[in-house]
Amino acid sequence: METMNAQQFNNIAIQPFNYVLHLADNSLIIGHRLSEWTAHGPMLEQDIAISNIALDMIGQARNFYQYAAEIINSNNAREKNITEDDLAYLRDAGEFKNLLITELPNGDWAKTIGKIFFFSAWQFYFYQKLIYSADKQLAAIAEKSLKEVTYHVRWSGEWIIRLGDGTEESKKRIETAIIDLWPYTGEMFVPAVYESGNESRVTIDVISIKNDWLNKVKSILEEATLSLPGDGWMHSGGKSGIHTEHLGYILAEMQFMQRAYPELEW
Numbered sequence: 001m002e003t004m005n006a007q008q009f010n011n012i013a014i015q016p017f018n019y020v021l022h023l024a025d026n027s028l029i030i031g032h033r034l035s036e037w038t039a040h041g042p043m044l045e046q047d048i049a050i051s052n053i054a055l056d057m058i059g060q061a062r063n064f065y066q067y068a069a070e071i072i073n074s075n076n077a078r079e080k081n082i083t084e085d086d087l088a089y090l091r092d093a094g095e096f097k098n099l100l101i102t103e104l105p106n107g108d109w110a111k112t113i114g115k116i117f118f119f120s121a122w123q124f125y126f127y128q129k130l131i132y133s134a135d136k137q138l139a140a141i142a143e144k145s146l147k148e149v150t151y152h153v154r155w156s157g158e159w160i161i162r163l164g165d166g167t168e169e170s171k172k173r174i175e176t177a178i179i180d181l182w183p184y185t186g187e188m189f190v191p192a193v194y195e196s197g198n199e200s201r202v203t204i205d206v207i208s209i210k211n212d213w214l215n216k217v218k219s220i221l222e223e224a225t226l227s228l229p230g231d232g233w234m235h236s237g238g239k240s241g242i243h244t245e246h247l248g249y250i251l252a253e254m255q256f257m258q259r260a261y262p263e264l265e266w
Helices: 006-011 014-035 044-075 084-089 109-130 136-164 168-184 206-223 245-254 256-260
Strands: none
Touching: 014 044, 014 084, 014 109, 014 245, 044 084, 044 109, 044 136, 084 256, 109 136, 109 168, 109 206, 136 168, 136 206, 245 256
């Protein structure tokens, strides 16, 4: 199977290809992470709920990867068209553009809930803007995804409140999770090169949604009797392919079958 290296990917239709790829990678990686909870949830109802959220994320990823593949195939004369599977399974860690928060280990239930809440709240306001993108395909994917993400925000927000305003142990765990995750939230609002050019009305100005996201987070944390972490140093790099060690382990597991048995069909 023919693969493409990082430089080849970066040279193709920088906008919107890399932009779409960033959105696809976000959903794929967090979807894979959340799928690790399947059959391990604290109770059957929540096990099913988090598994369904993982499926929603994988569904979003598929829609974005399919569109990214269309962009590649329409811009390059190749003997074999690139597919969504090629983009998901045949790229190395340095070629992925997902936010760092999506690749972090799940940790305990509180940390997973915090991660879902921070990321889904960002997606919620992001998709609210993206549905007005001049790119009709992106707008359509955003409109469909927004319905799912609305539930993700509500579900995870309710859990934040439940844990924060619960027992001494549950409050301690969610406080620790919020503090640990907070330094990974800043990257959401720092635009990458492929997110520039907002005058085209294709991409979204991520800086413009920061206040809405912050107000939502504040309101949920206040209801949960939790404090908002203070300003400080933020991690970055995921959008440009600089990742934590955790992504390599995710890809080793997720991509094994496709790389070991090229052209495999179920």
